[in-house]
Amino acid sequence: MSNIVKEVLSANSSYAAEFGDKGNLPMPPGRQFAILTCMDARLDPAKYAGLAEGDAHVIRNAGGRASDDAIRSLVISYKLLGTREWFVIHHTDCGMETFTNEIMGDLLSGSLKTATVDADGWHDSNAGGGTTDGKYINWLTISDQAQSVLEDVQRIRNSPMVPGDIPIYGYIYDCKTGKLVEVPEATAAGRAR
Amino acid sequence: MSNIVKEVLSANSSYAAEFGDKGNLPMPPGRQFAILTCMDARLDPAKYAGLAEGDAHVIRNAGGRASDDAIRSLVISYKLLGTREWFVIHHTDCGMETFTNEIMGDLLSGSLKTATVDADGWHDSNAGGGTTDGKYINWLTISDQAQSVLEDVQRIRNSPMVPGDIPIYGYIYDCKTGKLVEVPEATAAGRAR
Structure with missing residues (x-):
C-alpha cells in the first residue's frame, strides 16, 4: 500500500470517527444549487463558497469547462435532484492556460x-x-478566463437540455486572494429567460 | 441578487479574509495524486480524504464516472501537472442508481x-x-456500485492515453458512516503494469 493510500485512509478514519449525524443527510442538495469549477488542487469549493456536507452539487474537471459531461451532470442535478441555480467558476493561474x-x-x-x-x-x-x-x-484549453467563463455559461444556456428558468452565474476565483470575482457579462448571458 | 449568491459571496469574503499564505501555493498538486468522485452534495472529498488546499486534483461528475471528460482531466493531471496515483470513488445511495x-x-x-x-x-x-x-x-447510470467502480477503473486503465505505470485505486464512500471501503477487484484491475 502506497504512502498516499495510507494517509488517505488514516484521514478518512478520523473523519468517519467524527461523522455525527451526517449519515442522515438526504440525497437532494439542501440549498438547491450546483457549482461547476476546476479540478485545481488549490481550489476547495466547500471552503471558498461556504458549503457544508449536503448543501450543493460540485462538478469539477480540468478548467471547470462546460463539457458535455459537465452538462450531463448539471441536467441530472436539476431534473432529478432539484438544483435551481448554477455557478460556473474558473480561476486565475489555471493550468489550462499553459498549453x-x-x-x-x-x-x-x-x-x-x-x-x-x-x-x-x-x-x-x-x-x-x-x-x-x-x-x-x-482538450478545452483556455486563453482568457473571463472569455472562457462567458463561453461556458453560454454553452450551458444554449443546451437544448437546459431549461430557461435556471440562472447561471459566472465567476473567477483568484488563487492569490481566495476571492470570487464576478464576470458580469457571463452572469448576464446566463440569466433566466 | 439571489439569497444563494449573497450567502456564497459572504462565505467567500470570510474565507478570503483568513486566506493567509495560501496565495503562494504552486499549481502542481503537492501530494501528486488525483481523486475522481461523485458530485453528490453529501460528499466532501477534501474532508473525507484529508486534503488541504494545494494537495490533490479533485474531479467530480454525476456518479464519479470515468467519462471521456474525466479521462481528459486525468491525463492533463498526469502529463502536465505530475500526479502519479489516482482514486476512483463512487458512493452508497447514489442518485445514479435511481433512474x-x-x-x-x-x-x-x-x-x-x-x-x-x-x-x-x-x-x-x-x-x-x-x-x-x-x-x-x-447518462452513465449505475446499478451496482462495486461493478461501476470496477468498470471505471478498467476504462481508465484501458485508455490509450493513460500510461501503464500509474496505479488506480477503487473505493466506495459510505454515506451512512463517512468511511471509504476498498473495492479490491477494482484496485487489482488498476494496478500499475
Whole structure:
C-alpha cells in the first residue's frame, strides 16, 4: 500500500470517527444549487463558497469547462435532484492556460498505446463507451478566463437540455486572494429567460 | 441578487479574509495524486480524504464516472501537472442508481428545445463543440456500485492515453458512516503494469 493510500485512509478514519449525524443527510442538495469549477488542487469549493456536507452539487474537471459531461451532470442535478441555480467558476493561474491542443498531442504521442496523432490532433482508435470513437480530442484549453467563463455559461444556456428558468452565474476565483470575482457579462448571458 | 449568491459571496469574503499564505501555493498538486468522485452534495472529498488546499486534483461528475471528460482531466493531471496515483470513488445511495436512460429521456422530452427523443434515446440536434452532434446521450447510470467502480477503473486503465505505470485505486464512500471501503477487484484491475 502506497504512502498516499495510507494517509488517505488514516484521514478518512478520523473523519468517519467524527461523522455525527451526517449519515442522515438526504440525497437532494439542501440549498438547491450546483457549482461547476476546476479540478485545481488549490481550489476547495466547500471552503471558498461556504458549503457544508449536503448543501450543493460540485462538478469539477480540468478548467471547470462546460463539457458535455459537465452538462450531463448539471441536467441530472436539476431534473432529478432539484438544483435551481448554477455557478460556473474558473480561476486565475489555471493550468489550462499553459498549453494547447498541439502541445498535448506532442506530449501524448510518446505514450499512446493504440491511438494516433497527426496534423489534425489526437484520434482514439479504440476508446470504448461509444463516445470518442475516431474523434479528435478537444482538450478545452483556455486563453482568457473571463472569455472562457462567458463561453461556458453560454454553452450551458444554449443546451437544448437546459431549461430557461435556471440562472447561471459566472465567476473567477483568484488563487492569490481566495476571492470570487464576478464576470458580469457571463452572469448576464446566463440569466433566466 | 439571489439569497444563494449573497450567502456564497459572504462565505467567500470570510474565507478570503483568513486566506493567509495560501496565495503562494504552486499549481502542481503537492501530494501528486488525483481523486475522481461523485458530485453528490453529501460528499466532501477534501474532508473525507484529508486534503488541504494545494494537495490533490479533485474531479467530480454525476456518479464519479470515468467519462471521456474525466479521462481528459486525468491525463492533463498526469502529463502536465505530475500526479502519479489516482482514486476512483463512487458512493452508497447514489442518485445514479435511481433512474435509467429511458427515464431520463422521458423527463427531458418535455423540456427540450431542439433535441428529439425517440426509441433510441436522446439526440442533440444542435450541441456545439463538435462533441455530441447527433449522438445518443449515455447518462452513465449505475446499478451496482462495486461493478461501476470496477468498470471505471478498467476504462481508465484501458485508455490509450493513460500510461501503464500509474496505479488506480477503487473505493466506495459510505454515506451512512463517512468511511471509504476498498473495492479490491477494482484496485487489482488498476494496478500499475
